[in-house]
Amino acid sequence: MVRLGLLLLIAMIGARQARAQVDPAVLAAEEARVAVVEKCVASTVAVFSPGGQGGGSGVVISPDGYALSNFHVTSACGDAMQCGMADGKLYDAVIVGLDPTGDVALIKLLGRNDFPAAELGDSDQVRVGDWCFTVGNPFLLATDYQPSVAFGVISGVHRYQYPAGTILEYADCLQSDAAINPGNSGGPMFNAQGKLIGINGRGSFEKRGRVNVGVGYAISINQIKNFLGHLKSGRIADHATLGAVVRSDADRRVVVDDILEESDAYRRGLRYGDEIIAFAGRPITTVNAFKNALGIFPRGWRVPLSFRRQGQRYDVLVRLRGVHAEIELEEMIAAEQQDPHEKMPIPKGEKPKDEPGSEPKEEQPEDQKPDDGGPGKDPVPVRMPKKKAPMPEIVKQHYEKKAGYVNYFFNELERKRVAAALTSRGNFANLGKAWAVTGKTGGAEEFRLEFSDAGAAIRLPSGELRVEWTGGMSNHLEPPGSGGLLAALALWRRMLVDGPQSFSRVQYLGTMPLADREGMFDILEATHEDVECLFYIDPQGSLAALEMFPETDVDPCELYFTDYREFAGQWLPGKIEVRFGDGYSYEFNCESYAAADAPQPEGE
Amino acid sequence: MNLAAIQRLLALSLLAFAAVDVRAASVAEVIDTTQPKMVKIYGAGGFNRLEAYQSGFLISAEGHIATAWSYVLDTDYITVTLNDGRRFEAKLLGADPRLELAVLKIEATELPFFDLNAAATAESGTRVLAFSNLFGVATGDEPASVQHGVVAVKTQLDARRGVFETPYRGSVYVLDAMTNNPGAAGGALINQRGELVAMLGKELRSAQNNIWLNYALPIEELRGSVSQILEGKFRPTDEEPKLKPDEAIDLAALGLVLVPDVLERTPPYVDLVRGGSAAAMAGLRPDDLIVFVGENLVHSCQGFRDELAHIERNSTLKLVLMRGQELVEVEVPAAEGDRP
Numbered sequence: 001m002v003r004l005g006l007l008l009l010i011a012m013i014g015a016r017q018a019r020a021q022v023d024p025a026v027l028a029a030e031e032a033r034v035a036v037v038e039k040c041v042a043s044t045v046a047v048f049s050p051g052g053q054g055g056g057s058g059v060v061i062s063p064d065g066y067a068l069s070n071f072h073v074t075s076a077c078g079d080a081m082q083c084g085m086a087d088g089k090l091y092d093a094v095i096v097g098l099d100p101t102g103d104v105a106l107i108k109l110l111g112r113n114d115f116p117a118a119e120l121g122d123s124d125q126v127r128v129g130d131w132c133f134t135v136g137n138p139f140l141l142a143t144d145y146q147p148s149v150a151f152g153v154i155s156g157v158h159r160y161q162y163p164a165g166t167i168l169e170y171a172d173c174l175q176s177d178a179a180i181n182p183g184n185s186g187g188p189m190f191n192a193q194g195k196l197i198g199i200n201g202r203g204s205f206e207k208r209g210r211v212n213v214g215v216g217y218a219i220s221i222n223q224i225k226n227f228l229g230h231l232k233s234g235r236i237a238d239h240a241t242l243g244a245v246v247r248s249d250a251d252r253r254v255v256v257d258d259i260l261e262e263s264d265a266y267r268r269g270l271r272y273g274d275e276i277i278a279f280a281g282r283p284i285t286t287v288n289a290f291k292n293a294l295g296i297f298p299r300g301w302r303v304p305l306s307f308r309r310q311g312q313r314y315d316v317l318v319r320l321r322g323v324h325a326e327i328e329l330e331e332m333i334a335a336e337q338q339d340p341h342e343k344m345p346i347p348k349g350e351k352p353k354d355e356p357g358s359e360p361k362e363e364q365p366e367d368q369k370p371d372d373g374g375p376g377k378d379p380v381p382v383r384m385p386k387k388k389a390p391m392p393e394i395v396k397q398h399y400e401k402k403a404g405y406v407n408y409f410f411n412e413l414e415r416k417r418v419a420a421a422l423t424s425r426g427n428f429a430n431l432g433k434a435w436a437v438t439g440k441t442g443g444a445e446e447f448r449l450e451f452s453d454a455g456a457a458i459r460l461p462s463g464e465l466r467v468e469w470t471g472g473m474s475n476h477l478e479p480p481g482s483g484g485l486l487a488a489l490a491l492w493r494r495m496l497v498d499g500p501q502s503f504s505r506v507q508y509l510g511t512m513p514l515a516d517r518e519g520m521f522d523i524l525e526a527t528h529e530d531v532e533c534l535f536y537i538d539p540q541g542s543l544a545a546l547e548m549f550p551e552t553d554v555d556p557c558e559l560y561f562t563d564y565r566e567f568a569g570q571w572l573p574g575k576i577e578v579r580f581g582d583g584y585s586y587e588f589n590c591e592s593y594a595a596a597d598a599p600q601p602e603g604e
Numbered sequence: 605m606n607l608a609a610i611q612r613l614l615a616l617s618l619l620a621f622a623a624v625d626v627r628a629a630s631v632a633e634v635i636d637t638t639q640p641k642m643v644k645i646y647g648a649g650g651f652n653r654l655e656a657y658q659s660g661f662l663i664s665a666e667g668h669i670a671t672a673w674s675y676v677l678d679t680d681y682i683t684v685t686l687n688d689g690r691r692f693e694a695k696l697l698g699a700d701p702r703l704e705l706a707v708l709k710i711e712a713t714e715l716p717f718f719d720l721n722a723a724a725t726a727e728s729g730t731r732v733l734a735f736s737n738l739f740g741v742a743t744g745d746e747p748a749s750v751q752h753g754v755v756a757v758k759t760q761l762d763a764r765r766g767v768f769e770t771p772y773r774g775s776v777y778v779l780d781a782m783t784n785n786p787g788a789a790g791g792a793l794i795n796q797r798g799e800l801v802a803m804l805g806k807e808l809r810s811a812q813n814n815i816w817l818n819y820a821l822p823i824e825e826l827r828g829s830v831s832q833i834l835e836g837k838f839r840p841t842d843e844e845p846k847l848k849p850d851e852a853i854d855l856a857a858l859g860l861v862l863v864p865d866v867l868e869r870t871p872p873y874v875d876l877v878r879g880g881s882a883a884a885m886a887g888l889r890p891d892d893l894i895v896f897v898g899e900n901l902v903h904s905c906q907g908f909r910d911e912l913a914h915i916e917r918n919s920t921l922k923l924v925l926m927r928g929q930e931l932v933e934v935e936v937p938a939a940e941g942d943r944p
Contacts, residue, residue, distance in 0.1 A: 128750050129631040129733075153733075155749040159741060175741060177751040177781065204739040204785070207653060208816060214751055214782030215739055252689065252744075285689065286744040 036194035037133065037149055042116040044135040044188055045069075045109070046084040046142040047093075049077040050391075057136030057147070057187025058083065058107065059196060060117045065091075065109035066232070068224060069186030070201045071098050072168065074105035075336040079407065080395040083109050084145030085116075094398045096410050097231035100332050101239040101323060102295075103168045103201050104224055105186070106231035108410075110394045118188055121195030123157075123220035126174060130154045134178045134200050134216070136187025147187070152178025160288040160295070161202060161217055167332060169239070171295020173217045174198045180216025189218040197221050223296035229511025229520060230298050234410030236329040237510065240297040240320030242305070246276055246290055254284050256307075262553040264319040268582070270307055277313065278306040299323070300534075301512055316582075317515055326404065333406070414508035418522045419500045421541030426570035428496040432595030435493050437576075442587030449486075449588065450596045451493055456486035472530040474550035483557030483580030484531075488548040491533050492559065495526065496543070503528050512536065514545055514560075521545070542571065555581045567593040634733065634798035635750055640687045640716040642748040642792060643669055644737045645694070645708070648679040659736040659748065659791035659804065660684070660708065662717035663830065667692070667710035670720075670830060671790035672806055673699040677706055678869055678903060684710050689745030696903075698833035701895045701924070702931050704772050704789075704806060705826050707833045718792065720830060723823035724799035726777055730755045734783040734820075736791025736804055748791070753781025753818075755801075761819065767810050768817060769929035776819040777802050784808065784818045793820040837899050851917045855909065858921070858936060859883045865905040872908040886936040889927065896924035 045058035045067050056073030060066070067083065074081065074095055083093045096106040109115060126132075133151045141148060156175035163169035174189065180200045189198040198218025205213060230237035243263025249255045254276045259266050276284045280303040282293045297303060299322035306315045324332075391399065402408035434452035441447050441460070448459040455468035458479060467476045467486055477484035500506040503526035511520040514536055521536040521544055534556075536545040542564050547556040563574030567590070576588040641662045649656035660671030669684060671677075682694040692710035699706035726732065734751045741749055756778045761768055777793065784807050791804035802820035809816050832838060855862065859881020863873045872894040877883045894902055897911040898921075915921060921936040 127632055128747065129635045153750060153752040155751055156741060156747065158746070175749060204741070207786075212782070213785055213816075215741070215749070215785065252691075286746070288743060288746065 033192075036190075036192070037135075039116075040118065040133070040135055040188065040190045040194050041086050041147055041149065043118040044086065044147045046137040046140075046145050046147060047073055047077065047107075047186060048082045048084065048140075050080055050082065052082070055081070055137065055140055056183055056185040057200070059135075059186075059188035059199070060085075060109060060115045061120065061196070062117050063114050065093075065112060065115050066096070067093065067107050067109055068188075068199050069105045069107055070199065071100045071103045071105045071336075072201070073186040074098070074107060075333065078337060079399055079401075080391050081107065083107075084142060086146055088145055090145065092392045092394050094395045094409075095407055097234055097237060098333060098406050099227050099231060099237040099239070099298075100167045100329060100336070101163070101169055102219060102223065102227065102237075103170070104199065104219060104227060104231065106228070108398065110398060118190070118196040119194070120221055120225065121191055121193075121197045123174060123197045123222045126154055126157055126191065126197050126220075128154050128157060131192040132174075132176055132178055132189055132197065133192075134176070134180055134184055134187060134189050134218075136184040136200065138179065138181035138183040140183045150179035152176045155215070158289075158292050159217065160292050168202075169295060170202055170217050170219060172220055172223060172292040173202075174220055176216055176218065177214040178216065179212040180218070181212045182210050184216075199224065220296070226296055226301070227298050227510075229522065230509070232410060233414055233508045233510045234405050234407040234412075235507075235510070236326075236333060236404075236406055238299040238322040238324050238326075238329055240294060240299045240301060241323050242270075242279075242294060242318065243321045244270060246287055248287050252285075254287055254290055260321075263321055264555075265305065267555060268305070268316040268318050269314060270305070270316075270318075271309070274307040274309045276305070276307050278304070280304065294320075298510065298512075300509075302515060330404065411508050414522075415500060415506065415524065418508060418524055418537055421522075422524075422535075422537055422543065423496070423499065424541050426572075428493075428570055431493075431497070431568065431570065431593060432597065433497075434596035436594050436596040437588070437590050437592070439589045439591035441589070447588060449489060451486060451490040452596065453490065453494060456490050458486060469529075473528070474530045477550060477557070481580065481584050482578055482586065483555060483584065484548050484550060485557060485559070485578045485586075487531065487550075488533070488546055488557045488559050488578075489576075491526075491528055491531070491548060492543070492546055494528065495524075495533075495535060500524060500526060503533075509534070517544065542573075631733075631796070634794065634796065637716075637798055638733075638735055638792065638794055639747045641718055642687055642735050642737075643671075644685040644740075644742065644748070645669075645671055645676065645790065646683040646685070647676040647681070649676055655740065655786045657737065657740045657787050658789045659738070659787060661735075661790070661792040661800075661803075662715050663707075663720055664717050665713060665715050667712040667715055668697070668717075668834065669694065669708040669710065670803060670826065671706050671708060672803070673701050673704050673706040674789060674806065677708075678871060680869065682708060684708065685744065686712075686715070687745065687747060698836075698838040699901050700829040700833065700838050701901075701926065702771055703774065703821065703826055703829050704770070705803070705821070705829055707830060718800040720800070720823055720827050722799065723827070724795055724797070724801050725822065725824065726755045726758070726793075726795060726801045728755055728757050730801070731796050732777075732779065732781075732793050732801060733796070734779070734781060734788075734791060734793050734804060736783065736785075736788035738783070738785040738788035738791070740787050751781050751783055753779045753783065756780045758822070767812050768808050769811060770806070770808055771926065771929055771931040772805070772821070774821065774825040776805065776821060779818040779820060782816075782818055783820070784816065838896075838901050848913055849916045853912045853915045853917050853919075853921060855912065857882070857917065858912075860888065862905045862908070867904075869904040870906075872902055872905045882936050882938075886923075886934045887932075888923075888925065888934060888936075891927075892932070893926040894923055895926050895931070896922075898922050 043060045047058045048055040054076045058067045058069035079095045081093050083091045091109045093107045093109045096108050135147045159173050159175045161170035180203050184200045187200050191197045200218045202217040204215040242265050243260040244256050245258040246254050247257040256274045279293045284290045302317050302319045305318045400409040437449045450457040457466040467478050473487040506526040509523035509525045524535040526533050532549045534547040538544045546559040549556045558579040560577040561573035578586045643660045645658050645660045658676045660669045663670045684692045684694040694708040694710045697707045697709045735748045737748050761776045788804050789806040793802040802822050805819045859878035860883045861876035863875045874892045877888050902908045918938045923934050925932045
């Protein structure tokens with residue numbers, strides 16, 4: 001007995017020594033890793049449908065509770081869901097916005113303003129071989145809301161995975177051998193530093209049943225960043241197309257095989273047979289590379305395109321079209337919500353579920369066995385029959401049903417926020433119903449611009465032009481060649497003085513970039529009479545640009561407002577630049593703003 | 605905690621990150637130098653869950669490629685795509701079905717390659733990276749997929765005969781990574797120094813419990829056959845014209861009927877063995893696949909007939925057959941005067 005005790009003691013001392021011999025750097029690295037995982041686990045969400053029978057994963061990205069998940073996870077839940085977090089609490093959550101093509105959903109957890117949030121990383125910096133880890137709710141194991149963690153390496157970057165049906169296209173995604181199983185869908189993929197680099201959602205399975213076989217895919221966080229503003233708008237975000245089909249020719253160049261004449265690409269000069277050299281800042285050497293570059297953008301974004309024809313290179317900016325009609329997107333979502341089982345893509349081949357040994361059977365009740373998958377690159381949801389549960393009170397307060405929207409509550413919220421920011425820089429009504437702006441043009445000529453709801457005028461040394469808005473603004477696109485400078489100015493004044501509510505239809509569209517400007521801009525889309533406008537508002541609430549479209553599929557008149565400073569007690573642009581199409585560009589350097597009926601200031 | 609302790613901790617954590625960074629850089633380097641040696645191979649298949657693609661790696665600067673011997677190579681049109689996107693028609697130089705090994709050749713020069721003589725060995729616990737085009741994820745100039753894992757054990761695959769049905773009888777590395785997926789066969793397994801360790805095997809499932817095995821063939825098992833193939837052995841029969849004997853063996857003399865030759869390259873499966881014939885005496889059976897005649901690889905009915913046409917009637921015929929997943933060697937006795 002004593003001898004045994006002695007042996008044990010020796011063994012313990014030995015073990016202690018062995019531990020002491022571990023390189024301190026290794027122990028420190030281990031500690032750092034554990035800390036990183038702890039932090040990431042805290043922001044991960046187990047998503048459950050209201051009845052609790054289905055779900056997946058998600059990740060909180062801001063302290064006020066916005067969280068990302070997969071469209072194919074939330075569509076099984078409906079408009080409300082419940083989210084378990086590692087603190088052991090269950091939170092109500094509401095749907096905010098959807099990107100069905102990209103398989104992304106934005107939801108908002110309710111009841112707190114200090115949710116632990118994941119830090120967004122830069123997925124373009126991710127390299128093959130980097131360590132990464134997935135966190136989530138595989139096989140809906142997280143009944144105590146404690147997520148599972150799986151380590152792996154990045155197996156591939158900029159992977160292109162074909163759409164399942166017409167949606168759920170994974171362009172430019174990350175590939176990893178970290179486990180992504182049914183139930184991991186919508187959950188986060190983190191890099192070794194604990195930054196969010198992707199949203200897991202898909203795997204290659206083939207014949208081994210619906211369990212991870214070392215090949216999983218995550219939607220890159222940089223793509224989601226592009227869509228985040230759109231997702232916050234409570235709308236259904238659409239992806240973009242160039243309006244052209246490309247193919248690889250015999251010389252392995254990527255060439256235009258077909259092009260839509262209504263597309264901006266066509267108006268910018270792209271034609272059948274042209275070779276695509278670069279798109280959105282990426283060199284294009286294969287069709288997949290093009291699809292990757294294109295797949296990360298929402299409709300309406302303008303991106304640089306370089307193409308070559310007969311040795312001549314052309315560099316243009318193209319405005320991207322939507323992939324789907326709005327009604328198509330609505331139908332997709334309705335169909336998906338009604339019967340996710342039927343709508344799930346079933347690629348060619350047999351179903352793997354009858355494969356022996358392919359499913360952990362004890363853990364998956366029969367009705368939980370996913371029946372939507374076939375071989376191939378499938379999304380990995382866990383789906384179950386849906387029970388209609390009543391919407392909790394707190395969710396009702398954050399939900400408004402409206403045709404064409406996922407959740408109109410959030411569109412109104414964002415619209416009001418942006419409108420408030422826009423009018424926070426002054427009481428523009430002081431300038432009156434008709435404004436007069438004077439100064440010098442880019443060519444150093446004196447100018448005077450007048451604009452109101454009734455009409456507008458431009459006076460230059462060479463003469464004066466007056467218009468009245470009779471029969472709709474689209475009939476008055478003066479001065480010639482400008483695409484409608486005067487009408488656009490009048491609509492600018494209308495937005496600043498009379499506010500968004502003075503437009504017949506206005507919505508918050510999301511965020512878009514502007515050429516030559518840093519950062520993203522909030523977009524209000526407003527319709528007045530027969531013209532549509534996009535207002536680009538910077539984070540400080542200044543209007544950076546306005547685009548006026550007299551009809552669809554034509555070039556807008558573009559106004560750029562810069563050099564903001566105080567004029568007549570208001571925060572107004574010192575410079576207005578107008579552009580139209582490829583050639584037209586004109587600058588106004590403003591020296592005074594006044595009500596048009598006020599006495600003209602003495603020349604300065 | 606006093607200041608000194610904090611400083612120590614800080615230094616420690618800096619050290620930890622430094623260590624991580626060094627590792628990351630070297631892994632990235634290893635990956636960067638390995639990717640250009642990987643190739644994507646396209647051939648026969650594309651139906652009935654038979655993928656028409658697999659993986660391979662360059663083993664010479666002149667375009668020799670090691671890959672898995674499989675149905676994908678059962679065509680006259682094997683295409684190889686290099687890591688840089690260049691596409692080549694490849695020739696099947698030779699194969700050793702006992703090792704499930706094939707060597708292809710493309711017409712190119714100055715390619716980066718793995719020197720098989722510099723290949724390393726691994727043991728249980730060796731950290732490895734697997735490179736392959738599993739699931740055909742990558743096309744064109746997109747790089748192969750990289751997976752990480754550890755060698756679980758080096759063992760004999762046929763230690764439990766009947767469990768894993770494969771003609772391979774040598775030792776394998778069993779991996780704790782899910783490497784052996786569709787299209788991964790022929791991929792490269794490397795260690796953390798970027799040294800080639802093994803070639804990824806095919807998909808293999810236990811007949812007993814349906815568990816899929818992830819394994820790779822050690823390079824030292826393959827090296828001999830590769831050099832033999834490079835020296836001209838195990839070559840496909842349709843290589844160079846040889847002198848034909850006056851009286852050659854033919855199928856009828858053997859008492860052998862092959863399956864109807866309907867494809868451009870019908871695999872030489874035995875359809876019928878005539879009773880009392882030389883083939884019957886040698887033990888050939890219907891459904892046997894003829895793989896070798898002597899040391900010559902045959903992979904079509906026509907190839908087999910051509911091969912026979914070069915063999916004197918009164919000589920003994922050595923055949924290697926694939927029976928199920930077993931390779932069987934038989935000797936067919938000289939078949940004089942036995943013609944029906």
